[in-house]
Amino acid sequence: MKKKELYESKTPKVYKSTKLNHSNFGDFTHTDYQVYLMLLSKLGSVDKNGKYLQQEELKREHTLSAKEFGQMFKMAPQNSYVVLKKAVNKLLKTDITVPEDGTTSYWRINVCSQAKYVKDEGKIEIQFTDSIMPYLKQVKERFMVYNLADISNFKSIYATRLFELLQEFKETGWMIKSLDELRHSFAVGDQYKLYGHFKSRTIVPACEEINKNYHMKVHFEEIKEGKSVTAIKFLFKPVIVLKSTNESTGETKKRFIKHEKKVIDIPSKTITKSTSKKSKTMPKKIKNGGGFFSSFMNFFRKK
DSSP states (O other): OOOOOOBOOSSOEEEEEHHHHTOBOTTOOHHHHHHHHHHHGGGEEEOTTOOEEEOSSOOOEEEEEHHHHHHHHTOOHHHHHHHHHHHHHHHHHOEEEEEOTTSSOEEEEESEEEEEEEGGGTEEEEEEOTTTGGGTSOOSSSEEEEEGGGGTTOOOHHHHHHHHHHHTTTTTTEEEEEHHHHHHHHTOTTSOOSHHHHIIIIIHHHHHHHHHHBSOOOEEEEEEETTEEEEEEEEOOOOEEEEEEOTTTOOEEEEEEOOOBOOOOOOGGGOOGGGOSHHHHSOOOOOOOSHHHHHHHHHHHTO
């Protein structure tokens, strides 16, 4: 079989198993988690059609520069240096807890076996552990993939984590999670023991921030046992799924039309000389195509 040619993706993608997506990331701050996600995005490439693919043998060693990080998450260079330096310690010291199928047990796994901050070059060099690699390798089922830029505007780790969890149910438009599962995925530890505090500090602001950035209409309903809330049902606008079948092979493929991003005004203080021209500073609305697709998408927006 001819080996497929792989290319660097212009839109870095995060790929991981659903088990890893449900994991608890300990005391990672939001920026620590963003560094971790950007390192994950370096594992994959794309084929000539833009489909996400990985090498047969995944590389464990990767480099991330402050410049790359700053461009992705819209952060000033001097702040990016500080973030990477702090993240080196977290990547080494923090382990993640991954749920084990069919049980209430969890595996504790270290993310990196070694990490180095190269001060003069403004970058970090890391090596993923053997234990985490199986959760990063491309498989046909029970995985999730999204563009890293999809979460680049989020300011809260709870919004990022909720957005990731919802991606597993993007076709259905709803997801049910017990409070224990949410507490685990949000890594709140002993904080917000009262449900009211947990809801107001994590669930509500996460939904609000996602809705501020996307036309998703995320909201939730409380599921109770007696008078106590035990689970949350999240509801949101599902993505549009287009299916096509290859007549010769009978293989059916899915194509997703993602949720449209909202245009958020950029504060004037962040605009530099290089973006002073109107053609560069004016935000461009995402195009959904003409004709049928345009009408189709407009119908959903009005709902």
